[in-house]
Amino acid sequence: MAVESYRQNVLPETKVEPKVKKKSTTRTRTRVVSLKRAETLVYLALMVLIAAAAIYVLSLKMDAYELQTQKTQLESEIEIKEGEISELNTEVTHLASYDRIYEKANELGLDLNNANVKVAEKYGKN
Template sequence: MAVERYRQALPNTKSNDQNQSKSNARTRTKSKVVGIKRGEAIIYLTLMIMITVAAVFVLSSKMDAYELQSEITNVESEIATKNGEIDELNTEVTHLASYDRIYEKAGELGLDLDNSNVKVVERHGKN
């Protein structure tokens, strides 16, 4: 306030009056709300529907892919299990068909190895 009184007391009051008149004058702006036309509303609504349909389609595709991936994983685990069983059975067949086991079983049944009953066959090929 003291500054304002000092400025009013100065002889150059014209510049102060101009500054005050500028500050007193207010600029008024008129705002107008613009509505959306019917055609624009239809376009926006159609665009939103298309985006929604596309999102649903993408999510549906991702769910199908997830289900297929889990089915693939289940089938692969079943295959691994079956391969393990096949390997065990092959090992068992190899063990059961070994010469030592057959000789042992023959001994249990009372069979003896008689070399006079063994015949050696030689193959004569073209020379």
């Protein structure tokens, strides 16, 4: 007991507490980095360049779309004209047939005389 009273009188009790990092309840500090004027100009020029490239690509796509639409319209017009040409060729073949010419000649009062035959070339051919 004497040792205990000596410790209390002479040596005060020292408690060793482990060091614990205190978490601050305040917001964490953010560090704002300022840009120099040259860096700002470089970033601005880069953004303008990217925007210009995007606009250019979009305009090319619009031109391609318009050309594709014109191509489709022309192809449909070509198909219509080819159908008309086919019908006209069929009509020419029918009108130039020997039987039809023979009937028209009989209607006009012409007779077939094999001794007096002349060959006429088609119009436009040399």
